[in-house]
Amino acid sequence: MMAQYLEIKAQNTDCLLFYRMGDFYELFFDDAIIASAALGITLTKRGKHQGDDIPMAGVPVVSSDDYLQRLIAHGFRVAVCEQTEDPAEARKRGSKSVVARQVVRLVTPGTITEETLLEPGRPNFLVSIARLGGSATGDYALAWTDLSTGLFRLTSTQPDLLATDVLALEPSEVIYPDNLAREPEMVALVRRLQRAARAEPAVLFDGATAQERICRFFDVSTLAGYGDFSRAELAAAAALISYLGKTQFAARPALDYPRKVSAGSVMMIDPATRASLELTRTLSGKTQGSLLATIDRTVTAAGCRVLASRLAQPLTDSEEIAQRLACVEFFVEEPVLADAFRLTIKGTSDIERAISRLSLDRAGPRDLGAVMSGLERARQTVEILAGHDLPAELAGAVQHLQKLPVELLQKLDTMLAEELPLQKRDGGFIASGAIPALDEARGLRDESRRYIAGLQQHYADETGLKSLKIKHNNVLGFFIEVPESQGPTLLSSYSGYIHRQTMANAMRFSTVELGDLESRIVEAGATALRLELEAFDHLRDVVLQETAALRRAAESFAILDVSAALAELARANGWVRPEVDDSLSFCIENGRHPVVEAALKASGGDAFVANDCDLSPPVGAEVQGGAIWLLTGPNMGGKSTFLRQNALIAVLAQMGSFVPAGRARIGVVDRLFSRVGASDDLAEGRSTFMVEMVETAAILNQAGPRTLVILDEIGRGTSTYDGLSIAFAAVEHLHNANRCRALFATHFHELTALSSRLSRLSNATMRVKEWEGEVIFLHEVKAGVADRSYGIQVARLAGLPAAVVERARHVLSELEKSEQGEKRAAIIDDLPLFSMLSRPVPEEKKISPVLEALSAFDPDQMSPRDALEAVYELKRLSKL
Template identity: 60%
Template sequence: MTVRPPDRAAAAAATVPVPDPAEDARVTPMMRQYLEIKAANPDCLLFYRMGDFYEMFFSDAEVASRALGITLTQRGKHLGQDIPMCGVPVHAADDYLQRLIALGHRVAVCEQTEDPAAARRRGSKAVVRRDVVRLVTPGTLTEDTLLDSRRNNYLAAAARVRGMGDDVVALAWADISTGDFAVAETQASELAAALARIEPGELLVSDSLYDDPQFRPLWRTAGWTVTPLPAASFDSISAERRLRDYFGVATLDGFGALSRAELAAAGAVVAYVDRTQMGSRPPLSPPAREPRGAVMAIDAATRANLELVATLSGERRGSLLAAVDRTLTAPGGRELARRLAAPLTDPAAISARHDAVEWLVGRSEVRRAIRETLRTAPDIARARARIAVGRAGPRDLAAIRDGIAAARSAAATLGAAGDAPAAIAAIIDRLTGPDVSLHGRLEAALVDRPPLLRRDGGFVRPGFSADLDEARALRDESRKVVAGLQAKYQEATGIRTLKVRHNNVLGYFVETTAQHMEKMSAEPLAGVFFHRQTLASQVRYSTAELADLEGRIATAAERALALEGEIFDALAAAVLAEGTALEAAAAALGELDVHAGFAELAVERDYVRPLVEASLAFEIIGGRHPVVEQALAADAAGPFVANDCDLSPPDGDDGRILLLTGPNMAGKSTFLRQNALIAILAQAGAFVPAARARIGIVDRLFSRVGAADDLARGRSTFMVEMVETAAILNQAGPRALVILDEIGRGTATFDGLSIAWATVEHLHEVNRCRALFATHFHELTALAETLPRLSNATVKVKEWKGEVIFLHEVAPGAADRSYGIQVARLAGLPAAVVARAREVLERLEETDRRAGTAGLVDDLPLFSLKPRRAAPAAAPSPPVHSVLAERLAALIPDDLTPRQALDLIYELKALAQDMAEQ
């Protein structure tokens, strides 16, 4: 996480004295210009354009050289000290910008705004005019080289308005590279969860909110840049004006009933966009208001524990997103990530998504054709955004061209299939929105594979513009043009030896021998050819046409580039005129890609359509973990063992709690996670890895799985566990789904058992939610006798010749052992340690049966590796042999379980020892 405190730039600048250009007459004109621009952008590193480089000076140079690992040099002196300087090539600037932005820096890009030749005409000491054309910050990126094509990069703002209560915080978030813009309200306690879902590249907050003790820990440990702004940036009255001006509307009524806090947050976003883009306005859509409860609430800890979009180590591979991603386009990848991050809670909307997936599952030929079309579909949204802000190249225009073609092809394929569900029909309508004439114009104007940069030229197709073709001919084939003119003059004069030549003094001229001088001086040739020079044997002439040709040849390259620029601007304007239709088509392609990807996944992995309803049901038959199943298949490690899970209310009232016991490595955590992931996939609109699934809407999902500390906040592993458990117990309601694993294991045994016991009771009596609770505290299984909605389940194992075999099957009942020592042996603990652990376990169990924990320390001295005889027991009453005889007479061997038989052996051995010592 990178936080930019308000005084960061001032602190950095203190390392090197920066002169005041108004007071120091020794400052050169160029350096004076630099310092004036820097003074206007004190909180940014200034990329100052000088020819083919962006240069940085003073403290900016020191900061950039350390951050980028580039050489720090000097340029001139100030007050007797060298001025630090470093620079980066303009053609490679994006790479350096990416690294600076990743480190949390802001960069002001200062370009030359006039031609150096024009500056020279103003005087020998005139400085080329320069100005900042853009502020580059983590939340305002548009270049493909600076962005992940399959992830949104949101600029977010959090606002709190007096009079609405300190507990209400509004969020606005916009991706200026795609145009997405949304607002929502949330509780202050849920702000961290909302931001974890959005994952902004940059968050704007007011100074007061930034300094609020309630949120300071969040700003300090978040994974995104926090930018504090003056309170005036969040004024809700000014925000209305900013929004009306940005979207060109007279009233905001058409945007829905936005609260004052939502207006303040949205206004801060557009004001910051205006400031950083220097008047170039990205094509943001009107802010869409997200109602409370419209999506499943998933807090940051749960997202991390379930590894939704990245593993705990930060890698995409191994996450749910990587396992289910079958999208083929960048917009599809972004839409899939959004759906997994924010599953819906409206059964009708979820069902519409399932209808689309089911329709494509049943039409393999249509699905195959659609996916082939999608492979060719470029990123319309980001290309359009770059065109709008003036950072586009010819390939962005080509992306619009090819995107429209892909959209129309997909619409035709879908339409021909017939009987499309509502979600597919809506996609077809949006795919055909862009004007077909725009595609025709772009197709006619652009070459098939245009260059990356506009300044390179060569992107307009030959034959599109006669003037451009002529300029190119002059640029590329001037010899042929001159030869043609020479042939024309030879025919007009009848002089076959006439030549059109060129030298550095006269330029182009017509040359004949002296014997033709009289003919050339007479009418009608004298009216066309005028004398330039007479030599001993040649006479040289010129013509108005030749003089014009000479000028056009000299400027042909510049003219060709200028004409292509004019064509580019005209095409860009045509694209922007179709902005709304292109935005809708881009979104439709992304949605279609997700539907088709889900369908492909369902066919490939045998997923089924879940029934998602408004009840509290949660019944999974043959459920599988989507990530682990694929990992096993990739490693040829055998099939995944499917398991059922039923948390449906037994009496139609509140959900069931399943208490899961069983040994380590048997698959308890996998079982917990897979059911949570199935709920996410179902409400995201996907089919699920199961034989059958019926899920009542889950409005909040909580997961407390795994162990990790949080040293940045001074929290131990157990403290983190308790904080996350507290959040669950304080927030989970009847519609929540809670999965808890090993609560209480990070402290003393009796403390942990007590906490786990009370937690189960609270979930049952207060939260009344659906829950999965895995534990090694076997004592908790007794709660099933007193808590009617709690059921016991265990993960089955089998012992064979001293080995433990994990069956990974979940069945009703309770485990009586954890098999921890067997797992330790499998992990490679030294044999002596394993043997000693077995001895200690036997003594603990024996002591627990016979005399509690008294005398345990004396009986098990540290580091003793040899068995010791137990201390003689007190004389029995009645005699030991009588007790032994009665015990043997009462038992029925066929009724003993393996555990009971083992306990009996210990008991009989102890009695035998007592008899021997009598």
């Protein structure tokens, strides 16, 4: 047995091997040690190998899903090795013969389909990355699928956007060709993804055979009917299909046909911005408190997944956005209809994932029940919505529901029992009366006692022996027992009674009829289960024949659910339909932060203070471009909230949702950048200030006229003059070069002087009020400039010792009186605007020996002894 294990393990060295032994999956050697630590299960031992004890750990088969979930969460891959023959067959080859086993499936984070291992409302994406020839030039291509639903998408992306596009999908697993492992973009992405990224042999990504492999999988002669795909996109898609074949073995997943997502069709949101805005998860990694959790009113799992997808990838086509908004508006204006529809579909089973499990032969009776329930809900939905003047997208969804086969619903309703077990091996999922032979087998299995009692009475009446009993044991099976004194009479007077055993006080007999009945009873349970499993396979095949129609129906449910859910959100919170067009406008009246407002409402706190924001191009500006607001004000005054709320309103509008505002007109935002808050990246060796500069550089290098940028406290992580200079240059660049719409919050009050020189820049501030020495934050935005930062007051509110606060007041007073303080406001006037655009590069200045030596030192690489020697060297050079 151990030789068999080692042979199978050698073929799956990168996986933990779940080796089936009876009712347990066992792990041995290092796998056992790893699993024991990861799962908290007991580590035992079994036998010896090369003189050493063999570590062993195991998990019950019946609860293996729970353990798989925990291993997958730790980033492990698991090879599931099953017994492929009956142990009785193995014994025929000899008492020491080993039961045949083989790996039937590789369980990886991106290929799980079990309901217990998946989050109902979150897609589980497996992403494939390709770049033909491993060349350092050319675009990348992405293919991604959710095996649990069959979704299949392709797109192309530029090298500098690779991480942005991949991380936007929040993939569970990413595969890439090993010949790209050293490409800078891949190195950076793999470092972010860690265990979720996996290099695969480059042959999987072979572009020459890609189209043929895809056509073979979908059993078509050409892909022309599904879109115009690049060679790199086909290579990514073929690799993904090959990887699924590698992990699923004989099972063939029911993937949807590939659909192309055009570059530029969705808003580009980089990873830092997604994290900053907490779109789907908070900075702590939790779902609760994110924008998604706040706006989610969906009542189906498929609807929740579509909502998350729309939020992650807002559209940039104003017409498509308008179509989505029209669907939401319809349900806003028809609240009674919306409520009736939502009540009808509430709790609808997940058809998409049920179909996927059926196609992979991992389904149970409840998956058939999910399909039946979905068909019934579809019929009811059509009855509710048919006859209404629906927007185009909703009308198309209802049409798909109308096309569902009624015969399939009738067949499932006739065949399936009301209460369905989780596993098909448990039986009992076929309704009584559906299959006569099954009813007979069940009757014999379940009513064996009544049959035996009837036969016993028949034999007693026939022989006149009232003491005759039919009994059972594991050796003889069923037998007739009479007292020892009556045995001879039974043998001599009645034929058909076969003597089996003589006991001290009794004699035991059998009959042909009793033997037949015993065989039928023993076989009845197996026969009933066999008939049910045959019926299950038949129903599965019937359902899978309608995969395309059922998948379109599931998509339709999701579209209807999301539209009605967003309408419910809008009605409950007073949100309005935004006007989204192709202009450069950005005008928000009485805008509110959706998450903060919801939190205040839930806690019974004060009402959220609404604010206006207008970043539309100013009338009469010399150069066309969006406006920039320079926002000053105290900490805790609400600057960061104001910045984020406007970015979130843009995201909500372009995903097709109403927005928390009194009125909103937004010109399509093609890219959204947010640099708010402080963070470091210790794994990359980056300080807080370095991370700030890297993210700011990305914004200044990529932002264009259609971009929305929100920046908070740029330059605060270094010295005052360094930070002021960087902030000054950044504002200048945003205005002159990027020409984007931007909100720029700062404590550098000197920057406010730029409003007189930059035509599209305006000053705004957060209002505060002082009352008897206390600071009251009004959270209102008004035109103007803050007169001070109120930092000491905030420090006092935070609980700094009174002595520290008082000392800080004194130091601040002295600094404000100093000559430096008096002249600082004038410094900005001496900085020539835009001079760096034309200033010639100065000749290289002569550097002193001390400075030249100092510039060569690397403090981070120096030992204490090296540092001491460097000091002596600098002292020597200073005397030259």
